[in-house]
Amino acid sequence: MSVTSAAGAARLGLATFCVATAMAMIGQPAAAQPAPQAPSAxxxxxxxxxxxxxxxxxxxxxxxxxxxxxxTGGVGPSFDGDPNLSHDFVVDRVTNGQGPMPSFGGQMTPEEIDAVAAYVVHAAKK
Ligand code: HEC
Structure with a gap:
């Protein structure tokens, strides 16, 4: 095998890797969801x-x-199966925002923020 064809093969391998990575980022698999959990009180x-x-x-x-x-928004992270989500974490993100995520602390009541956090944490586990 010549040096040239080895380099070509390496380039082809890299290109295949990039395409596979891009497709993995676009096509978020909806399967493999954890078993539903009983809602807390x-x-x-x-x-x-x-x-x-x-x-x-x-x-x-x-x-x-x-x-x-x-x-189906794609600007921020998908919540389906997101392991980061806890009630306090969602309350903090919604209240204060983070980077491109706007803060809603001035628009929502504490009850609304509490409710949306409970909902997101619950629905993400479905
Ligand atoms: C304008 C687009 C936009 C809107 C509207 C928006 N978000 Fe976000 N959100 C983002 C982006 C972007 C991030 C990632 C921020 C970062 O970590 O840099 C994010 C992050 C989050 C996170 C943290 C997720 C994680 O795993 O790190 C939560 C929770 C969240 N948003 C909840 C909400 C809720 C609830 C609403 C509605 C009240 C909302 N967002 C509205 C763009 C948005």
Whole structure:
């Protein structure tokens, strides 16, 4: 094997890797979801329903993907199966924002922020 063809093969391998990486980033697999967990006492149905309304009314869906809400936004991270999500973490992000994520602390009541956090954490595990 000549040096030239070895370099060519290396380039081809790199190109294949790049395409595979790009496709992996675009096509987020929706399968392999963890088993549903029983809601905690504070995540009652009324609060979750309110949180879902808040999620839709404040435009979270335009930037985030969340299957339960029919949201397919791709600006911020997808919430489906996101292991970072805890109630306090979502409350903090929604209240204060982070980078391109706007803060909603001045627009939402504490009850709305609490409800949307409960909803996002709950729905992301579905
Ligand atoms: C204009 C687009 C936009 C809107 C609207 C938006 N977000 Fe975000 N969000 C982002 C971006 C971008 C990030 C990533 C920020 C970073 O870490 O740099 C993010 C991050 C987050 C995170 C942290 C996720 C993680 O795993 O790090 C949460 C939680 C979140 N957003 C919740 C919400 C909720 C709830 C709403 C609606 C009230 C909302 N976002 C509205 C763009 C948006």
């Amino acid at each position: 504070t995540d009652d149905a009324a609060k979750l329903a309110k949180g879902r309304d808040v999620f839709n009314n404040y435009g979270c869906a335009s930037c985030h993907t969340l299957a339960d809400a029919g949201a």
